[in-house]
Amino acid sequence: MTELLTAAQMRAIEQAAIASGEVTGLELMERAGQGVVEAILEEWPELDADIGRKAGGAAPRPSASPRDISGQKMGSGAPRRAVVLCGPGNNGGDGFVVARLMKERGWEVEVFLYGDPDKLPPHAKVNYERWGKLGAVVPYFDEGEIAFALDPARYRENSLLVDALFGTGLARPVEKFNSFGWVTQITEWRLKEPFRKGGFPAPRVVSIDLPSGVCTDSGEILRSEKPPRELEEICADLTVTFHSKKLAHVLADGPEQSGKVVVKSIGLETSGSAESGEVAKSAKPNLARKRGGHHKYSHGHALVLSGGHGKTGAARLAARGALRIGAGLVTVGAPRSAMMENACQLTAIMLRQMDGADELRTLLQDSRINAVCLGPGLGLDADREGLVLEVLQANRATVLDADALTQFEDRAEALFEALHENCVITPHGGEFARLFPDLAEKLNARATTGPAYSKVDATREAAKRAGCVVLFKGPDTVIAAPDGRCSVNSAHYERSAPWLATAGSGDVLAGFVTGLMARGLDPIQAAETAAYLHVECALGFGPGLIAEDLPEQIPAVLRRFDIP
Structure with a gap:
């Protein structure tokens, strides 16, 4: 799994490398700047074609038909222009390196500094001075100067705006300070009316580490008041980060603000867990081949409880998911009123009448039933709580979803007391x-200082309180165990799957988790694998997806991972 680091963890890694003599801070800054330039030219290779004579007298490279980054043809030898916005910390130091390297490649580069150059950190100050031998540094906070830098007439189709303002170090909001709006929201500049009226394409925006203003640990935009709606659009076209992704790249506002994220190595090998707390990771499948014989019971027997008449579809979706993902048998337990409704639509899935906690207790005497799913379509009738508690007392692998959770809305402590580590x-x-x-209130509060409370923080606290694994759903699904282990299943970037926003998709996910636990995966492995495969199924089907389609994608997805 890939580590997802907090700001403190990344600092710990860098400081450990510097303290060991492996590298100097100045070398890390140089490598970071080189990584940004490499990423820019890898993303838009046409920007390195036919740019005229390079620094040092190198001849221009031939280009048959250079194009701008919007695909339009450009005139031969058109100069590349970049504005680099540098901040008062080491992120700004990276920006000075980028400016120098781009200048050396023949770009026209302007550099603006937000802050006092005399207060720059030592390594950033060195690179400020190196840039100073090549060009000027204009104060960024002067309204007239920033307006000049962003004048549409200065931009052509080959322009870049490099955001090196705050990166991972920001701990406070940067407020509205001039007529160009929020310093942390470059989007506004790209949407300004003069660009559209003048026929100028807005500059491509490249952020170093993170779009400025995004909290590294939570993905929230740090702000003391809500900005206009248009400022919540995508901020960067490309974000270049180093060593490993940060939590913000997969949580909350971070993915939409970041555009495409590229990770560049700067030669660090240390793990983020060193003296910096438990590291969250990106979820990956952890599913072994079926072993232990060809008998169906050797691969587990999952029980899914159904609601009453007219409320049976969710349980069938969960049951189908459990069967497709590899449980040897799946049984739907339904009340008398729902037997005919279920029987008309189940074939490979077995059906058992089950009215109330007493009949459930009898059914669970079959020790071959090793995983139970409750909640999808279960209903909120008074006797439903008894079913949940009966299953928990049986100490089987258990998945609780939907109504099984809502049932305890006013009695959460009673649920937590009954939950066990195999849930x-x-x-x-x-x-x-x-x-x-209380956790939701903290999570939903406006983030004004960093590190802000994150979905990872909330899910870890919830898992500890509940005493079991919590899978907190969303495009940034977070999975945490009571011991602090945590992963994020991000459905963003190339794994964006908006089609999952359809009725019943969560029921199928619950079935996936149940089926994997029936097969013998421990709770956190089952949750991580199910969440990952859930997104893969959606990607495999594409637009038009409905919940019934998800289980039917499992065979193709498992073949792709070479898992029979």
Whole structure:
């Protein structure tokens, strides 16, 4: 799995490398700047074609038909222009390196500094002075000067705006300070009316480490008041970060603000866990081949409880998911009123009448039933709580979703007392708020200082409180165990799957988790694998997806991972 680091963890890694003599801070800054330039030219290779004579007298490279980054043809030898916005810390130091390297490649570069050059950190100050031998540094906070830098007439189709303002070190909001709006929201400049009226394409925006203003640990935009709606659009076209992704690249506002994220190595090998707390990771599948014989019971027997008449579809979706993902048998337990409704639509899935906690207790005497799913379509009738408690007392692998969680809205402590370490609960945002109102309040509060409270923080606290694995659903699904282990299943960037926003997709996910636990995966492995495969199924089907399609994608997805 890939580590997702906090700001403190990244600092610890860098400081450990510097203290060991492996590298100097100045070398790290140089490598970071080189990585940004490499990423820019890899993303838009046409920007390195036919730019005229390079520094040092090198001849221009031939180019048959250079194009701008919007695909339009450009005139031969058109100069590349870049504005680099540098901040008062080491992120600004990276920006000075980028400016120098681009200048050496023949770009026209302007540099603006937000802050006092005399207060720059030592390594940033060195690179400020190196740039000073090549060009001027203009104060960024002067309204007239910033307006000049962003004048559409200065931009052509080959322009770049490099955001090296704050990166991972920002701990406070940077407020509105001039007529160009929020210093942390470069988007506004790209949407300004003069660009559109003048027929000028807005400059491509490249952020170093993170779009400035985004909290590294939470992905929230640090602000003391809500900005205009248009400022919440995508901020960067490309974000270049180093060593490993940060939590902000996969949580909350971070993915939309970051555009495309590229990770560049700067030669660090240390793990983020060194003296900096438990590291969250990106979720990956952890599913072994089926072993232990060809008998169906050797691969587990999952029980999914159904609601009454007219409320059976969710349980069937979960059951189909459990069967497709590899449980040897799956049984739907349904009340008498729902037997015919279920029987008309189940074939490979077995059906058992089950009215009330007493009949459930009898059914669970079959020790071959090793995983139970409750919640999808279960209903909120008075006797439903008894079913949940009966299953938890049986101490089987258990997945609680939907109604099984809402049932305890006013009695969360009673649920937590009954939960055990072989359980997974799978709340969405509303269900999470009902079970953990104090954590949800902290999570939903406006982030004004960093590090802000994150979905990772909330899910870890919830798992510790509940005493079991919590899978907190969303495009940034977070999975945490009571011992602090945590992963994020991000459905962003190339894994963006908006089609999952369809009725019943969460029921299928609950079934995936149940089926994997029936197969013998421990709770956190089952939750991580299910969440990952859930997104892969959506990507495999594409637009038009409905929940019934998800289980049917499992065979193709498992073949792709070479898992029979």
